Amino acid sequence: WTKPIVIGRHAFGDVYRATDFRVPGKGKLTISFVGEDGTKIEHEVHDFKGSGVALAMFNVDDSIRDFARATFNYALVRRMPVYLSTKNTILKAYDGRFKDLFSEVFAAEFRAEFERNGLTYEHRLIDDMVAAVLKWSGGYVWALKNYDGDVQSDTVAQGFGSLGLMTSVLMTPDGKTVLAEAAHGTVTRHFRQHQQGRATSTNATASIFAWTGALKHRAKLDDNEELLRFAETLERVVVDTIEGGFMTKDLALLVGAEQSWLSMSGFLDKIDDNLRKEMADRVAA
Helix, strand or coil, X not given: CCCCEEEEECCCCHHHHCEEEEECCCEEEEEEEECCCCCEEEEEEEEECCCEEEEEXXXXXXXXXXXXXXXXXXXXXXXXXXXXXXXXXXXXXXXXXXXHHHHHHHHHHHHHHHHHCCCCEEEEEHXXXXXXXXXXXXXXXXXXXXXXXXXXXXXXXXXXXXXXXXXXXXXXXXXXXXXXXXXXXXCHHHHHHHHCCCCCCCCCHHHHHHHHHHHHHHHHHHCCHHHHHHHHHHHHHHHHHHHCCCCCHHHHHHHCCCCCCCCHHHHHHHHHHHHHHHHHHHHHX
């Protein structure tokens, strides 16, 4: 991979709002829907011959449409094509709904803008797409259902080297409001070492890029070119610093046993020095 891969994860429904339970013994599992007008849909799911487990999950059209809009809006910001992956050959109604609504939203609201920018949208089966991701060099937005996005985001993060390099952005459908964060969580083990007064080599890259991502969005809303240039400069300095051989332990271990590494404070100090030099050079120019 030589270019970014953006995972677009639908942050609603599916297994994360599912009802699951243990089946105690023999019996029939059914699922039913009763409409406000009295319409009833009922399916027999399974005739249990013994104990087992069961699961029922859902999603809603409005949320899927909003997910499509957020995905396409973000792709336009990043100037990237979009791929949606589902298993609609098996889940014809459930995953098929994602495929149909994405196509509907794209055709009605985004096709013209995508064509003007030389971008494309395509649906692919998830198993086909996973294989393609391993062969391609990157440079696209990969839209996925909630669970699939949860799993594949970690695959992509580790494939690039470390969870410490992955940012996470929660975006509203209209693209106007974002929540930017590091994707790796709180790194509790390192915090406990810090509480003991011990130096840690925690990779701060994702946290820095969470801030720069928020600043870039603020700059876009305010039409603030100076703020945008600062955020982009900081991002470039972080990348150049790491590529120059100054990195935290998680990345050094991937390079090899001979690669030296910095503590988190040492890493941040190096970035601070390089950023000051870059900003001074820019002012001088």
